[in-house]
Amino acid sequence: MKSFKNITGLAIAIALAPFSMSAQNVYVNQLEITENKTTSILFPHPIEAIDLGSPNVLAQRVPGTENVLQIKADTSAFDETNITVITSGGSLHQFNVRYEPYPATCYFIINKSGVLETVQSVIFNETNPVSVFERAYKAIRPQNGKVSKEKVGKVKAVLQGIYVKDNNLFFSVSVQNNSNIAYDIESVAFVVKDRKQAKRTAVQENVIVPIHASSAPKTIRGESSIHVIYTLEKFTLPTTKQLQIVLTERNGGRHITLKVDSSDINNSQSVNIK
Structure with missing residues (x-):
């Protein structure tokens, strides 16, 4: 506090x-x-x-x-x-x-x-917003790609891909809990930080709030996994900055950070919505 x-x-x-x-x-x-x-x-x-x-x-x-x-x-x-x-x-x-x-x-x-x-109730600003979102979600299925990953204990998070459609970026994230203890997600934060932090200088952070998130349970039971798509307004990063996706566990210490470089965002794949 x-x-x-x-x-x-x-x-x-x-x-x-x-x-x-x-x-x-x-x-x-x-x-x-x-x-x-x-x-x-x-x-x-x-x-x-x-x-x-x-x-x-x-x-x-x-x-x-x-x-x-x-x-x-x-x-x-x-x-x-x-x-x-x-x-x-x-x-x-x-x-x-x-x-x-x-x-x-x-x-x-x-x-x-x-x-x-x-955030969960915000949908795309188009003529038929619900169907547009559903088509985007279906187009971004869980895949084996690994833009970034981190494992803490027996819980592993993977940023499977970054996608772009018009003015939106989609971050496809999977979280797998291989332990017998449920993983309760307290928060998921998207934070832009300096890649290198000089000693005795203030930490420069910029929080980016998602404009949409696909529905997913807040609790990942033991021996199970979830897949979530987070939608952020389109942005890019200078090479000196890094995006960190921070997953915080409620009443626990298994906090996970996925690190995303500017090149990862620049190489975002196009979403083909039919």
């Missing part, structure tokens, strides 16, 4: 500054947060100002981004409060925030109507 507080100074400074712009659109959403997980919200426009209704809530704009807000509770319980965020263009987003020890998800996106949606 202390590390989150230390990097929250900028957000608090923004929050204390008076709002100098008038809101053209006002949106109200409900939000549940906890102290053991960080909630990420992707806004459609850059964040201009933040106001926290209670010191029991911590918030920061992700360094290196303009439209991703991270939120966390500073205590195990608190009375319902609110967070107000103003984005460029004069949109005001108010979140009625309450404490929930086990929120259903910690990854959200604000759609064009100002509604807070979970």
